[in-house]
Structure formats: structure tokens, C-alpha cells
Amino acid sequence: MTVSALHFYERQGLIRSERTSGNQRRYDRSVLRRVAVIRAAQRAGIPLATVATAFGELPTDGVPDQEDWQRLSAAWRQEIEQRIAQLEHLRDRLGGxxxxxxxxxxxxxxxxxxxxxxxxxxxxxxxxx
Ligand code: FES
Structure with missing residues (x-):
């Protein structure tokens, strides 16, 4: 993972860091879980805004646990299936x-x-x- 990606996620409000006295970023261990979910969502084409909304609704201080991830991925599955259907429709029209x-x-x-x-x-x- 690149530093610029972490900074981008931070600017988007998806993760948070603490600053040292030397102004270096330090990430809490819980950020790893958030980053794992962000990356998985991105691989599935889920918009970051959707991820941010989901994080905002987590009861566990915004840190997704296994149950949260199961719920989120199940909800996103429907979105992915809709996108697949749209792409199949597009592909079929492109055929002509x-x-x-x-x-x-x-x-x-x-x-x-x-x-x-x-x-x-x-x-x-x-x-x-
Ligand atoms: S390019 Fe689409 S019908 Fe001709």
C-alpha cells in the first residue's frame, strides 16, 4: 500500500491518524481492518462514498469486525450483481x-x-x- 493511498483515505475521512511531535502520522491498529475493508470494496468496485457511509453506521467505533464485514459484503453483493447485469446488457447491445x-x-x-x-x-x- 502506498503512503499516498493512506493519505487519500485519510482526506476522504475513511481512516484517521495521530501526529507525533515530529508531525509524522501514526495509525492505530484498528485502521488496518478499515484499510482491509476499503481495499476489498475497491476491488469489488464499491465507491468510497459507500464505504464511508458504511463505516459511519458501524456500532464498534467505526472498526468493522467479522460480523460487520459479513453484513457489508452481503449488502454490496447485490450492488455487484446489479452492475454485472448492466454490463451484460451493455455487452449484448455492443454486439450489433x-x-x-x-x-x-x-x-x-x-x-x-x-x-x-x-x-x-x-x-x-x-x-x-
Ligand atoms: S455502431 Fe452501433 S449500430 Fe452501428
Whole structure:
């Protein structure tokens, strides 16, 4: 783990340190558990803001124990599954684009996935040159 990563987590309010008289940072042992959870969450693509919220709700002074981690990871599993479903949907839509290259606002569902104007009958091709 890089020092800059620890400083970043600290600036984000995810961990805390004490300063020595020489202004060096010292981390409490409990910070290791928080960092472990942060790293695991990052590997799973969980936003740091979500992690910060979860830490704020921990009863144990913000230090996740095994039970906390089980609860957090179970909650995040649903988020990960939603993301997987979105990516699968995106992949399936991309399939028609492979080798096409038209990038048409009128016909490409990948370039123009939420064509609200088109659904209302307003041709989105008006935006094309
Ligand atoms: S690039 Fe042609 S349909 Fe998407």
C-alpha cells in the first residue's frame, strides 16, 4: 500500500491518524481492518462514498469486525450483481455494433441508448450533421 493511498483515505475521512511531535502520522491498529475493508470494496468496485457511509453506521467505533464485514459484503453483493447485469446488457447491445462503426444516433442503441426523443416521435437524427 502506498503512503499516498493512506493519505487519500485519510482526506476522504475513511481512516484517521495521530501526529507525533515530529508531525509524522501514526495509525492505530484498528485502521488496518478499515484499510482491509476499503481495499476489498475497491476491488469489488464499491465507491468510497459507500464505504464511508458504511463505516459511519458501524456500532464498534467505526472498526468493522467479522460480523460487520459479513453484513457489508452481503449488502454490496447485490450492488455487484446489479452492475454485472448492466454490463451484460451493455455487452449484448455492443454486439450489433462490432464491425459496424456507423455511430448513428438514429439506429445505434449503444451510442444513443436512451433515445427519449425518438420514443416521443421526434427524430433524433435532427441532431446529426
Ligand atoms: S455502431 Fe452501428 S449500430 Fe452501433
Amino acid at each position: 455494433c462490432i464491425g459496424c462503426g456507423c455511430l448513428s444516433l438514429a439506429t445505434c442503441g449503444f451510442v444513443n441508448p436512451n433515445d427519449d426523443a425518438g420514443r416521443r416521435g421526434v427524430p433524433s437524427t435532427l441532431l446529426e450533421p
